[in-house]
Amino acid sequence: MATHNNGMQRTALRAAADTRVLAEGPMKITAPKDATEYFRKTEHAVQHFYSGLDSCWSHYREAAQHWDISQLDQPMTPERRAGLDRYLQLAGKYFDLKFSEATFAGSILQVAYMAIRLYSRNDTIPPNCVTLVPSSSKPAIPFCIGPERHAVPVGLIIYAGRNQYSHWDDDSPHEVNRRVFAALSAAFRDNMFADLAFSLANPTNRCLCG
Secondary structure: OHHHHHHHHHHHHHHHHHHHHHHHOOOOOOOOOOHHHHHHHHHHHHHHHHHHHHHHHHHHHHHOOOOOHHHOOOOOOHHHHHHHHHHHHHHHHHHHOHHHHHHHHHHHHHHHHHHHHHHOOOOOOOHHHOOOOOOOOHHHHHHOOOOEEOOEEHHHHHHHHHHHHHOOOOOOOOHHHHHHHHHHHHHOOOOOOOOHHHOOOOHHHOOOOO
């Protein structure tokens, strides 16, 4: 009975929509008029992207509760061995989801990229970007905006991250991508736990996860 009622409801909704189209003409999807409207219209999707990211990372978050990698020099007791086994099991689940994680992250970057591309009013290369953006890289100029993270404006991090995700199979990275990732990699050069994904010289980055 419930299935029958659901089918009747869908039929009624479809008929109502058809009636509206006949009366008012086809509904049109228009581009958001400003950044505020753009973020409102993309918020639903972005929330799901972040939920997806969190669902991937949750496996490693749980894994880290069972093993402290900074204590490798301590004796291996039965309790620590059990913790290591559990860590490896949960961490394995996380790494199995790396392509999914990259898809969620790339989708978030794409939304941010389009917002800047559509609504940024910046048309010059500011002093803090002259070493990152050649004058010939005009498409990158609108992205020379935002607070700095490790001496790189957030807009350029979005630009380079999105391009690395969308064009990971190019023969060589775009010049701006190369410079931005080099700056981010240099910021963590002395950190033994630094993520090698920031280094485009790392051969494992010739994949979707880069």
